[in-house]
Amino acid sequence: MSVFVKVAIFVVLVGSFDLLLGYTGMISFAHTMYFGIGAYGTGIALKSMGASWEAIAIGFLSAALLSFVIAVAVGLFSMRTKTIFFAMITLAVANAFAVLVNQFYTITGGHDGLIFQIPRILKPAFVIIPRDVFGVPINGTTLSYYGILLISGLLFLLMLRIVNSPFGRVLQAIRENELRAEALGFNVLGHRVVVSCIAAVLACVAGALNALWLRFVGPEVTLDLQVMLDVLLIVVIGGMGTLYGAVIGAGVFVLAETYLQSAIAYIAPMIQETPMLSVIIHPDRWVFWLGILFVVSVYYFPEGIVGRLRNRAIKRAATKKWMRW
Amino acid sequence: MTQPILQLENVHTYIEQYHILQGITFDVAENGFTVIVGRNGAGKTTTLRTIIGLWQAKSGTVKLRGQEIQGQATSEIARAGVAYVPENMGIFGDLSVRENMILAARRGKFDTDRLEWIFGLFPPIKKFWNLAAGNLSGGQKQMLAIARAIIEPSDLLLIDEPTKGIAPAIIEDMIDAFLELKRMQTTILLVEQNFSFAAALGDDVVVIDDGQVVHRGAMDTLSSNPDLQQQYLGLALNE
Secondary structure, eight states, X not given: OHHHHHHHHHHHHHHHHHHXXXXXXXXXXXXXXXXXXXXXXXXXXXXXXXXXXXXXXXXHHHHHHHHHHHHHHHHHHHTTSXXXXXXXXXXXXXXXXXXXXXXXXXXXXXXXXEEOOOOGGGSTTSEEEEEEEXXXXXXXXXXXXXXXXXXXXXXXXXXXXXXXXXXXXXXXXXXXXXXXXHHTTOOHHHHHHHHHHHHHHHHHHHHHHHHHHHTEEOHHHHTOHXXXXXXXXXXXXXXXXXHHHHHHHHHHHHHHHHHHHHHHHHHGGGGTTSTTHHHHSOGGGHHHHHHHHHHHHHHHOTTOHHHHHHHHHXXXXXXXXHHHO | OOOEEEEEEEEEEEETTEXXXXXXXXXEETTOEEEEEEOTTSSHHHHHHHHHTSSOEEEEEEEETTEEOTTXXXXXXXXXXXXXXXXXOOOOTTSBHHHHHHHHOTTSSOOHHHHHHHHHXXXXXXXXXXXXXXXXXXXHHHHHHHHHHHSSOOXXXXXXXXXXXXXXXXXXXXXXXXXXXXXXXXXXXXXXXXXHHHHHHOSEEEEEETTEEEEEEEHHHHHTOHHHHHHHHSOOTTO
């Protein structure tokens, strides 16, 4: 269950990041900050107000509002600059936010984070059906699980709707050439600010869902640079500018991260007599193999998995048209 | 006499420290076809880019229907009714031909009659409607760039060197398309190096050299006078 929930949450987080990077051509390192704001907003509200739906609503709405305000401010101040400066400014803002979270430890729990309770209906002790169905207990955890999958699915559909709308087409035009888009009469800065606000709020929802599932929020699972790098890696593996790439990339990444060590542990006894190999292929070195796997995938699929498939389909269609022409 | 739709008055434009336009002054008549010609590096493209706001004029005025537009953002000038086809075709290669076209349709949907008219002018647009525009040939990309600029009626159409790198057969098609646009009384300001092409279309001509207007007047006067061509352009049409 945890694996699928993690994939679902990453689909929203990575998909919303792809709205910026893949569809608009903006590199933001502040994306996990919004993820963190969503998680901390929900967590702090549940901790201070008690495990209630009101706490979730107030915590999430405050977090979403804060994300929106920061996204507007960062956008207006930095989007007139070149892409690299925008990336640097977002990195600085994200770092500053992480420092603030650690400084205000009385509210945020600092490095240790916060553990909090969630409404009873979402807990494993809340039994919905007293008997297992297909071997699965139907309780509050099952409800949380399907709830998160449903919300993530709906948000994914919303993102698909956005990129396939006239607004999405303008974003892609801006990504390709902002001056050309401007010469067609589009306000480039305005479009960029709007999409960064949408992405920020979506990342905030993903953060809130993550906090509700883990019943914990801490800097390492939300604000750490490693989380941002994971998001970047997933976008690259899946394919930039292809929302379906977020699904494939998140799936590949989370499955590799979760099961690679077990897979190596399964193979290791078969080669334990082989010198060198037994040292390299060892369960303790799973991170090394994870790195190799990603280097190979980026080398062979530079446009990402979905990007490669899409480009192949486009080329095939183009060849067919040309043959008929 | 036709009222000028665009007026440039003593326009100076710098690109970094380089003084490119050094007091450009000319008018574009409404419903007319004006061509800017001149040698490489004379400032023709900079003139168009200054009008659309991609470069800001340091001094001088640019008026559209009597309203000053210098200093305005490019998007505002475009919304005021100026369509622009840049030198490098300006299409969005990752988007389909249809998506490229609909970006320019202000209401987000096509006027069917106008679209059919464009299909008649540029048949490849219809043929490759759902294909990624990056897969089109150079000539087809140029057709798409022009088609996109005329999908909505505009007050003024700026076109930068449409024949650059285009096969002669396609240039002939393009002349037909521009003649049709002329017939529809579209106001066009065209930058062109190919003088035969310019002479076949233009009503008025502006010759720019070293960032200054060195000649302006009726195209017939210049195209029928080899001495003038030699003097301003270093070539003669009938040579």
